[in-house]
Amino acid sequence: MKGFTRILLATLFLAASARVSSSQIANNPAMPDETPAISGYEQELSKELARELQEFSPKTDNAGNVWVDFGSGEPHRLIATGMDQPGYVVSAITGDGYLRVQRLPQAAPNGVFDALNFAQPVWVLRRNGKKVNGVFAGLSVHLQPGRVNGAKMNHPDEMHVDLGAKSREEMQAAGVDVLGKIVEAVARQW
Secondary structure, three states: OHHHHHHHHHHHHHHHHHHHHHHHHHHOOOOHHHOOOEOOOOHHHHHHHHHHOHHHOOEEOOOOOEEOOOOOOOOOOOOOOOOOEOEEEEEEEOOOOEEEEEEEOOOOOOOOHHHHHOOOEEEEEOOOOOEEEEEEEOOOOOOOOOOOOOOOOOOHHHOEEEOOOOOHHHHHHOOOOOOOEEEEOOOOOO
């Protein structure tokens, strides 16, 4: 009987997950992975998950966790997944219109995380939630091989985001400000 219960619970969970994924893709102009959930900023995704799981009477807590109970009795099983993603926030706007970044969470998820973002397209989220296209930029490591202690482009302090603005004022007029979220612009399929 225990084996049957496990199979039934796993099937229900997979069916619910597939239903959420396909309904979000079909009915929501914003794909699920287009809802940024950078560590510490998962609130919007939490609300979206609760909305999509509405027919299962989801519960949430003050930390933004979302869960659904299936069945009753013993033994209890928990299937959990994280909803946050590594990313960056704007830590400063330079006088010439570039964004400085701070990684969230503070520790990189792997040793090459920052290096993998160089020259990659990103979205910077404005105060009103709209996305602005940008790209990670930095000093060319190929054009400066003779420099002593030249840029290695492996740390957020050596990274900038370019949105095409020519000054801090242009950036702020576009609605981009310090603590704005920066997420990769590449859409993935679930």
